[in-house]
Amino acid sequence: MSRRGTLLLTGGNGMVGSNIREHPRAADWTILAPSSRDLDLTDATATAAYLQAEKPDIVIHAAGKVGGIQANMANPVDFLDINTTIGRNVIMGARAANVPHLINLASTCIYPRAAPGPLAEEAVLTGPLEPTNEGYALAKIMALRLCQYIRTETPDLLYKTLIPCNLYGRHDSFDAATSHMVPAVIAKLHEAQMTGHDTVDIWGDGTARREFMYAGDLADAVLRAAADMDALPDLMNVGVGHDHSVTDYYRAAAEVVDWQGTFAHDLSKPTGMKQKLCDTSRQQAWGWAPQTDLRAGMAATYQFFLERQSS
Template sequence: MTRSRKLLLTGGGGMVGRNLAEHAALADWTILSPTRGELDLTDYVATQAYIERHRPDAIIHAAGKVGGIQANIANPVRFLVDNLDVGRNVVMAARHAGVSVLLNLGSSCMYPRGHDAALREEQVLTGELEPTNEGYAIAKIATARLCSYIRREDPAYQYKTLIPCNLYGRYDKFAPQHSHLVPAVIAKVHDAKINGLDAVEIWGDGSARREFMYAGDLADALVRALDSAATLPDMMNVGLGYDYTINEYYAAAANVIGWQGRFVHNLDRPVGMARKLVDTTRQRDWGWQASTSLENGIRKTYHFYLEEQP
């Protein structure tokens, strides 16, 4: 009987990790996904001991301390140090144990601020970072560079970094204080339908553009990468390569949910940056693209939202 391959998945309790664990192609893998209580990734000795003991065939590193703007501003030391420690510990312990495949998840906050054009991988470390999450971004950049340096010293180690665009999907956070755009839109439109409201407010004129990919598509890219790590670039964006206006996200959610009211634009409210889009040239050259349409992704996410309602 062929031995089942072992995958160590850090951050398995998050949206990315839970979508990945559900992917049908991982049925032949034994997934190790320790909770924070079972393994403190900020502790190098414990991390090394765990990896040495279980000897995974591959690692997907999706763990990290994440939070919104206010949390990043209030706790920059923790966002830098915790993410730096976790990234270093997982990567170095993997190398010490001889794990040959490691997929490290970066973040689009690694890119310089103030760019409206699609962000290319070679732009990392070419300009000023967004100050509100600079510590988190620095930690992500350092971990990505560490993976590249290890591969430079020994090409047998396929340590690659994938940089996803913004994500939404099953296991997302819908509470207003924690949610990003798509789950927030779903919750607002759902509440309007349930409460019989004929209008939903949109901040600004709705023309700002955002790129959000369904998390199940990122899981699909990661599964393909597990068996094709050697063909991956050292660093690669994973995204749609195109974006939608805020108005289009609201319209898609209304269509899925079945709400037929109207949208009211509040031009006195902040709208944030005009655009943030990742370039997917390397991804297309690698031979992969996201397959979930906006309405399909919202439909799957909305069904999960309904299942989670008390």
């Protein structure tokens, strides 16, 4: 029998959800993680009925349509519509079922494009968003604000939002058309290694700076938060507190993959925001920091990639 109660995890088969489920602290909970076949979160009636029937002690909302710059630019309607619909259905369904605790996962793409770094939580909605992922960002802002409004109207409902920086890790997507940068880079360099190519392209000039965190570390933060919702701030960044250039990530991946070639910069491709670095002041005050450095995280992610390739 679980020590802490029942936890409903949306997106339980995605990267974040899978890392939460395999974390040691997951054993403290009875976890419900219905697949999209079992529960269509775009169906408001079905979602509300599920929450009413199961009455979980907490919801962790990690479901959504995700992807990198290329996918966001190609499908802005889906990134806005699907994520808005899912967020609304889960949060309002939990409220209707009087679920006492909810952790909503947002993304640093919600910050204005020109917001000064490091990105502090107070900067949300203070300026225009990055155009390449605006639809996804708008949907995440809606969910964040909905949680805040519910908390204002009903203080006993602890509906709070974590804002993770960019993520990578086990259970990631390595599809070049839909994946985020780090898994895409790992897959690209692995292919170059296997095919003997000695040059790999980098989108843009490689100077844009990004903060990437290993997904297993986010799982650790989420499950710690779930165990003590009173101590968790209503809105909090979750990050590593430092960043690297895009070229640095390519170099780190090349080391892990053992590829010895050179990089060429494709200046015709977009690079997105020049820098996205979280202000981790609230996280530090909360008393948490990620434990996986870039080299170890890259190695674990590449190992997962190889296991998936061989299966």
